[in-house]
Amino acid sequence: MSYPLTTPLSLALQHAAQQAFQPQDGSGVSITPTGEALGAVVTGLDANRPLSAALVRRLKQALDDHHILIFKQQALGDDAFLAFSTYFGSVFRPPEDVPVLASASNDGIPPDVVPVANVEGGYTGNGELFPHIDHQWTPLPSSGSLLYALEVPGSGGDTSWYNISAAYEALSPALKARIDGLQLITYNPFLRAKGQSRPQYRRPEAEPLGPGFPHPLVRNHPSSGKKLLFLATHGEVELVGVDADEGEALIAELRAHLLLPQFRYEHRWSVGDIVYWDNQATLHSRTAFPETERRVLKRVSLAGSRPY
Template sequence: MTSLTQLSQAIHDAPRWHQAEQLQNPEEISIIPLHDEALGAVVFGLDARKAQAGETIHRLKQALAEHLILIFKKQSLDDFQYLAFASYFGSIFRPSADNPVLATQSDTGTPPDVIPVSNAVGQGDYTGHGELSPHADHQWTTQPSFGSLLYAIELPEDGGQTAWFNTIKAYDALGKDTQNQIDQLQLITYNPFARSQNNKGTGGYGDTPYYRFKDQPIIGHAYPHPLVRTHPESGRKALWLNTRSEVELVNYEDQAGNALIQKLREHLLKPEFRYEHQWEEGDIVFWDNQVTLHSRQPFPSDQRRLLKRISLAGGRPF
């Protein structure tokens, strides 16, 4: 079954609005902000297996734009139900075959709709068990994903927490001089999977440099995007920079560019921009990939961890 057929089947099998017992009452659902955290809100009472009313999806979209991550508790879904729920919020992210991403398949050149993010052999084995530094997904593509949903199926006893970083707050906390300095800059984020393929690796960041100096070769494609990104719904500005992969400021002197990126990356890691999620089985976290970063704590290699990710298509950053 191809990924397109999988999505079509999910929509075909989804609960129907005209069947009252399958349409969830919007009054059963509450959205509670994490007031003491840098971002996030918890959604209580929602059953993602059910058809959702238009007012519910509208509320959730507004809440995501405001709080940047939404946490749905106690879900129990198969892949089709998960896809059907995710598709309320947008199209599935499908990068071009010449821009490899996590879980790109050799036969199609694109990832599956539902990606198992796991260290368990046969369940994906895409991200191992080590630490993952703060990053936004798919920054090196022409149209990075707007958001992703991550669903916890099986969790280790120790570690494996995921943290999210609010890059709107990070931008707002910069001094005016720094904001003025960076507002019109463009940044190229180079594809770590292209580098890994070039080095005959298995994918991921590995030994990727932190900055590309102009005497170094370009590996993969180079797509300039704004260093300061504007959120398409709220209009808020965000510092759109990850902390680990190879980047380059366009038309900027190498040493000065490297120093500026180092300074901004240190700023992004301040604890006041960060929320760390303690996973429970059945959690789905839905995040806005346009204005957040996320990272993962390591966990023991002999403990299984299986989550499933669905990424949603976005537009060209501006």
């Protein structure tokens, strides 16, 4: 009996397995730190070709060390992009009852490859996006994402990443002791209508914006073991069991700390860039760009585990 493949992921991986390329052993691959708060640039790698086990391990270690990897001068289709991404994990699948970006396009489940673009069928438009952690409001936030640039505007549309491991380490011992063990609820921004008021902290008099999933405010990275300040700089949140006035002031203090320039790297996109970021160890934001210009990128997000 024949069982034809029907999902984009199965088809992409079957197509990749049928290619005649020899695996890359990494001998011509360089990983060079940006010299800034985080990030390393990867050159000499072709994302269309299979990777050796040693090269995959090397890239995963580099991600733990640098939090984002910038692959330059890539040219690949959706199938190859998806196959390359899955060297680093399974594709993120949110619960059907917890909406995320692009959920509405496919019966509650976003496509494997999400168009992050200001063209028809794309998402996020051309406005500013404040520093955030993707899928933080879900029970199992994504572990990371890969974003691939196909078209970039002449100005604006730059992406910044923030090192939330370094931000935690820079806190005073007293503040570290104060926040250790606290649980944070990040409320789902997709449950608010466009243009609706978006408070930055939930007060007791406000009805909760849907169900919340508490996660540690100080998270442990599952592979590196680093402690992370797992908090976005914007969005409605609540500290569990903490007086609202105290909690709101504490969150405001921590958010101001996260925005200090020593924790930030800004990336100016070039066509062919793939940036792979650790969604567990970083925030990311975007500057606005002219609505008359096209910005077309594609994103694959990877599954994560329960924060602890």
